[in-house]
Amino acid sequence: MSPEARRERVFHALEGIYSRDGLDGITMVAIAAEAKMSKRTLYGLFSDRDQLVHEYMQWVRADFVRPLSDREKEYPLRTRLVRLLAPSEDERGGLPLALLRQVIVKPPQPVDCVYGRIQQHLETNRELVQAELDRAVERGEVKIENTREAALLLETMVRPSILEPLVGIESFPSAAELRRRFDFGLAVFLQGIGAVEEAPH
Incomplete structure (x- = not known):
């Protein structure tokens, strides 16, 4: 899977977690689990949650x-x-x-x-x-x-x-x-x- 496809999977996971658990449910552990990837893979795409959210907002733009x-x-x-x-x-x-x-x-x-x-x-x-x-x-x-x-x-x-x-x-x-x-x-x-x-x- 390409890095871009992985990123989109993470963004969709982020939306899924929010719709189910709200903002409080959005953690890197939960996102990795929802996206069906390891935390290591997730951290290879985004250095932290702030970067992930920032890039999600760019994607939504x-x-x-x-x-x-x-x-x-x-x-x-x-x-x-x-x-x-x-x-x-x-x-x-x-x-x-x-x-x-x-x-x-x-x-x-x-x-x-x-x-x-x-x-x-x-x-x-x-x-x-x-x-x-x-x-x-x-x-x-x-x-x-x-x-x-x-x-x-x-x-x-x-x-x-x-x-x-x-x-x-x-x-x-x-x-x-x-x-x-x-x-x-x-x-x-x-x-x-x-x-x-x-x-x-």
Whole structure:
């Protein structure tokens, strides 16, 4: 089995443990047992639980923003933004939210390191969106004076508020509701910036 396949097995094990035992059940011993591998193999992939959780969050980030291939970068703006930002059909459950809530409610030590990692994820996402808006301006697809501000606005329009699930309200939208919001938000954004609307792919 390749190292990448092993890592995915560990991430799925992490989600399984959380759904059954909550955050308190997430230990390296439990993860190794759930992933059906030795602790030595697990520690060969991740130096400790913090690194494992950090890399899990990077893996989950692909559900929210997916970098485009060189071929995809040639598509029209609407198609590029859909490929980059459309919500995933995968149901991740509550583990990513539980981890974010843990950082906010009971920050582990050192706090700066954890917040820095979350900020790094957010900034990477915004840079990818801004890069596509910059590409659209360069190609004459749209006229945007400040692509950074436009990227932040787009992110707000196509994503649900994270505040409610973080403070404990469990009514997070379904995959279908997320997709409806995304499609509507993207259509309003593209109309607002004067982009030529192309047929959805």
